[in-house]
Amino acid sequence: MSRSVQVAYLIGLGLLLLAPTFIYPILVMKVLCFALFACAFNLLLGYTGLLSFGHAVFLGSAAYVTGHALKVWEVPTLVGILLGAGASALLGWVIGSLAIRRQGIYFAMITLALAQMMFFFFLQAPFTGGEDGLQGVPRGTLFGVDLADDVNLYYLVVAIFASSFWLIQRTIHSPFGQILKAIRENEPRAISLGYDVAKYKLLAFVLSAGLAGLAGATKTLVFKFATLTDAHWHTSGEVVLMTLLGGMGTVFGPVVGATVIVTLQNELADKVGSLVTVIMGAIFVVCVLAFRRGIVGESIALYQRMIGQKR
């Protein structure tokens, strides 16, 4: 890691730690949850070349499992979060093993369809509360610190985000991550080099699902509820949009994309009502047509042009 990137990390972390003094912590926590969700998704789309169009199912499953564990089983908070993330990883293993049997566009359609199946399951299952969702989830305590206080919870969320982000970073730059990139660039070649591509894809899928689940579990803790929205295909679309807008295959892209989209939704929700969907759709169209590298990708390209580097 170069020195400038390290400095960027430290500045980012410093800003995060100071943020609650000048921004409403719930909003920042929401951004962090979706940023983690998008980073997990980017691990698949950006670094393995797999477009999972049903990623919300992992966010939603973990949200329900964590909510149920904390509310009904009354487990400690940390156990609840881990249960949620674990459940999503397990579900990721099931969905992933089915979906990697096909490639490209079919992969996207299969993940979407299986996610929709789980959505209907959540709609009918008794423990999710159906349309009303799972309300009044207690946040509990961690090492004797009361998480009901927003600022206390905020630091837990920052810790979760920072460690997951670090984990994703490590994964991308590990030999495992290099093989994932090789699969993205040229799958037949990776196979002919002797890599068991299916195994690598599945592992990446499980990891991504588990991290998306961690985001969902954390989100339940922040908002104290879990609803069907978390598992809806609209949410799956949103995470694609965040990653695309920020810049897929870049480290910070999903974070930037999630920040922009969540802030935008937050600002627009009362002003334009259902036109929010139209605006999201329009951003999609513009990104695909003219802005495929996303905010971070285009910025890097611009920077490289300015200093006259060619890659």
Add this chain to the structure above:
Amino acid sequence: MTEIFGVPIQALFGQLMLGLVNGSFYAMLSLGLAVIFGMLNIINFAHGALYMAGAMFTWMGLEYLGVGYWWSLLLAPIGVGIVGILIERLMLQWLYKLDHLYGLLLTFGLALIIEGFFRDLYGVAGQPYSIPEEFAGAFNLGFMMLPKYRAWVIVASLTVCLATWYMIEKTRLGAYLRAATENAQLTQAFGINVPLMVMLTYGFGVGLAGLAGVLAAPATQIGPLMGSNLIIVVFAVVVIGGMGSILGSVITGLGLGIIEGLTKVFWPEASATVVFMIMAVVLMIRPAGLFGREK
């Protein structure tokens, strides 16, 4: 009353017919998706939204202009087809050289725009549309009552599907189309205007979705969300059938509609998910799909 497996035969056949109606919509939509995919290599996520637009146009035509069902049957698909041609000319044509996933993402964005637009205009509540008077009432088949409109939907969509099959497999135009699907550059070299055909194919494919929307208008509640729920099931249908064959998509669509109808009778809780479960099973046994071939 006669019963089969403890289910009244009336209810059984009733659900079977409803299943066939739904199956006809699956067939028409997956057919359109397959034709578009063959030519453009794009999975048209906006298909559901355009199906919804077909139904909305039908309703709006009657509400604002006094255009009746029969004229809508002709005009709404043309309207949707024109929207499709605009989409293809203005946006999709710039994506053919890129990864196929961008086509999916672009059409997903378009689906959001179309859905959000109608939602903003009319809210999420459904609009009623009465069955044309020619099809009011039902045939008495002795063992069951068959609502005339349902019979019409099944007959009409099957006719359209077969006509499409005939056009693609048996006519000269269809031969050009198949040639361009197989090798666009070579076909172009023979002096056939491939970009024009691509444009018309997309227009035709979404026109089919629009037509399905018109047929659905009197049979269901017309609302902005009617398409997005359907399209995901149709994706599963496409995965199950594979997109290699036209008759394959039609048979898969109808078959799954029937299975879904039967599930409503025997295991109602699973009726919303049965198609996805079948998809999972098919993926385990025959990943390429029932009629598909691995490319």
